[in-house]
Amino acid sequence: MLSRTADHLFWMSRYTERAENTARMLDVNYQTSLLPQSAAVAQVGWQGLLSISELVPAYTKKHGEITPKCVMEF
Structure with a gap:
C-alpha cells in the first residue's frame, strides 16, 4: 500500500469517527x-x-x- 493511500485512509477513518461521535451526542441530547x-x-x-x-x-x-432546531441544523 502506498504511503499516500494509507494517509488518506487514516484521515477518512478519523473524520468518519468524528462524525459518528457528533451524531451520537446529538441523538442523546435530542432524546x-x-x-x-x-x-x-x-x-x-x-x-x-x-x-x-x-x-x-x-x-x-x-x-x-x-434552540434545539437551530442546533440540529447547524
Whole structure:
C-alpha cells in the first residue's frame, strides 16, 4: 500500500469517527430534550453540546439564541 493511500485512509477513518461521535451526542441530547423539563434546563444541554464541540462562538454569530432546531441544523 502506498504511503499516500494509507494517509488518506487514516484521515477518512478519523473524520468518519468524528462524525459518528457528533451524531451520537446529538441523538442523546435530542432524546433527553424530549423528557419533561424546563426550557432553561433543556437549553443548558444544547449549550453543553456546542461547548464540547467548541462551536459556541460560530453558532452564536450565525443564530444568536440557542434552540434545539437551530442546533440540529447547524
